Amino acid sequence: EKQIDKNKKLKSEECHDLCCISGNIASGKTTCLEYFSKTSDIEVLTEPVSKWRNVQGCNPLGLMYQDPSRWGLTLQTYVQLTMLDRHVLPMSTPVRMMERSIYSAKYIFAENLYKSGKMPEVDFAVLSEWFEWIIKNIAIPVDLIVYLQTSPQTCYERLKQRCRDEEKVIPLEYLESIHNLYEDWLIHHKSFEVPAPVLVIPADHDLKKMLHQYEENREKILMAHC
Ligand SMILES: Nc1ncnc2c1ncn2[C@@H]1O[C@H](COP(=O)(O)OP(=O)(O)O)[C@@H](O)[C@H]1O
Numbered sequence: 001e002k003q004i005d006k007n008k009k010l011k012s013e014e015c016h017d018l019c020c021i022s023g024n025i026a027s028g029k030t031t032c033l034e035y036f037s038k039t040s041d042i043e044v045l046t047e048p049v050s051k052w053r054n055v056q057g058c059n060p061l062g063l064m065y066q067d068p069s070r071w072g073l074t075l076q077t078y079v080q081l082t083m084l085d086r087h088v089l090p091m092s093t094p095v096r097m098m099e100r101s102i103y104s105a106k107y108i109f110a111e112n113l114y115k116s117g118k119m120p121e122v123d124f125a126v127l128s129e130w131f132e133w134i135i136k137n138i139a140i141p142v143d144l145i146v147y148l149q150t151s152p153q154t155c156y157e158r159l160k161q162r163c164r165d166e167e168k169v170i171p172l173e174y175l176e177s178i179h180n181l182y183e184d185w186l187i188h189h190k191s192f193e194v195p196a197p198v199l200v201i202p203a204d205h206d207l208k209k210m211l212h213q214y215e216e217n218r219e220k221i222l223m224a225h226c
């Protein structure tokens with residue numbers, strides 16, 4: 001409750017809009033953000049994937065895909081830190097669009113590692129305590145979650161096309177698990193509290209149709225505040 005109060009206070013005082021673009025791996029989040037980045041007065045923050053691939057010369061993303069039981073906590077701790085860093089950056093424009101959030105890192109990716117038996121219980125407990133501490137003590141306001149809803153098969157095809165080295169080992173089943181966790185969280189409300197209203201955009205379509213849908217939803221996305 002305290003957290004909700006804090007969020008409201010921050011929102012009414014500053015009247016800024018934070019919209020998180022969420023969805024499965026390779027669902028088109030970065031492409032969507034690139035499109036909106038051409039609009040003035042919008043700040044776009046993509047996920048800091050380059051950091052996850054290179055922290056002081058090490059590659060926790062690659063290590064996690066090679067051996068999730070050993071490196072899952074390492075990656076997710078670093079993801080949590082870098083996402084928090086994104087959330088607390090002071091806003092300099094009326095609207096910020098951000099790729100995913102600290103919530104999806106925990107509720108989707110950490111949860112998936114744990115539920116699939118690839119993250120040991122003690123690792124999950126430590127990560128969970130960190131997460132709970134953060135959301136209790138630091139205001140992380142989100143005004144809107146835009147969910148790019150895709151089929152896992154579409155993501156699998158786009159993932160192969162993108163061809164990121166670390167992700168070559170990802171099977172379709174992994175994308176299906178991530179998809180189910182997103183659906184349970186944002187559509188069926190069966191898992192965790194959703195921190196903001198959700199706008200669902202069907203995202204299996206070709207780029208032309210996607211850009212058309214972004215235009216159709218522009219107002220809703222940019223005017224989620226106040
Ligand atoms: N609507 C679309 N149709 C076909 N390919 C797409 C579409 N949107 C994105 N892509 C391509 O799919 C890959 C993943 O897209 P990206 O925006 O990087 O996804 P994400 O940021 O969600 O991981 C990229 O190669 C991108 O060019």
Ligand SMILES: Nc1ccn([C@H]2C[C@H](O)[C@@H](COP(=O)(O)O)O2)c(=O)n1
Nearest residue numbers: 024025026047049079104105109167
């Ligand atoms: N909490 C997270 C967030 C992301 N990842 C992985 C998934 C992808 O391989 C990569 C970047 O995701 P994308 O922006 O392409 O959807 O990072 C993770 O393992 N844990």
